Amino acid sequence: MQQKYFSDTEWLTLLQAPGQAALAVILADKTDPVNFLKELRLATQILHDEQNREDISNSLINSLNGALNESDASTGLQPDDLLLRKEFNLMSQIRALASASEGRKLAIAHIKQVAEIMASKLSVNEATEVKTWLMSVAQKVAEAVKEEGFLGIGGERISGSEHAVLSDLEKALALKA
Numbered sequence: 044m045q046q047k048y049f050s051d052t053e054w055l056t057l058l059q060a061p062g063q064a065a066l067a068v069i070l071a072d073k074t075d076p077v078n079f080l081k082e083l084r085l086a087t088q089i090l091h092d093e094q095n096r097e098d099i100s101n102s103l104i105n106s107l108n109g110a111l112n113e114s115d116a117s118t119g120l121q122p123d124d125l126l127l128r129k130e131f132n133l134m135s136q137i138r139a140l141a142s143a144s145e146g147r148k149l150a151i152a153h154i155k156q157v158a159e160i161m162a163s164k165l166s167v168n169e170a171t172e173v174k175t176w177l178m179s180v181a182q183k184v185a186e187a188v189k190e191e192g193f194l195g196i197g198g199e200r201i202s203g204s205e206h207a208v209l210s211d212l213e214k215a216l217a218l219k220a
Contacts, residue, residue: 045106053160058107060157061090064181064212066136067150070143071185071208078188083137085187087130093180101172103165147208155215162217174216181212 046054065086074082094108094115115125140146154177161170185205201209213219 045102046110048164049160053164054110056153056156056160057103058110060107060154060177061093061180062133063150063153063157064177065090065184066133067147067154067208067212068181068184068205069133070137070140070146070150071204072202073143082184082188083133084130086184087126087133089180089183089187091126091129093176093183099176101169101176103169103173104176147211151208151211151215154212158216171218174218177216178209178212178218181209185209 049057069079069082069086094111096108099105099108118125118128120128137146140149157177158170158174161173165173185201185208189200210219
């Protein structure tokens with residue numbers, strides 16, 4: 044499935060989906076600044092890694108990743124500088140929000156819109172593959188930093204708040220009733 048099958052607005056919505064899934068998870072917990080920045084950095088790296096995977100067979104995911112890679116290449120930035128720019132852009136997006144709660148709601152609404160676009164344009168199997176991929180991105184972000192520990196000791200790989208956001212994302216994607 045390629046860009047030509049979607050309106051410009053739909054395509055932009057799909058392109059932003061992995062980042063919105065990651066954003067919902069990042070905003071799940073109230074955390075200290077150090078862990079917040081760690082999670083932000085790791086989320087950016089996870090998104091970058093997903094964008095450059097070569098083992099994905101789904102044509103829509105490959106088209107999205109190709110478009111994102113093309114956009115990245117047009118910046119002329121070196122890989123490390125590109126990651127810093129993406130971190131800064133994500134941080135700017137977060138700073139523009141009135142609250143973390145608002146950000147989570149907007150990100151989940153965005154993901155619901157993605158599910159609606161896919162329901163109208165893709166086969167059930169292809170849509171399920173993309174939805175599962177988006178959930179795997181969110182899951183990786185949730186697992187990236189231990190939550191609620193002290194100096195790296197204890198804590199949970201995925202906090203209760205992150206579990207709740209992952210559940211909300213599954214519902215928005217219609218993967219869970």
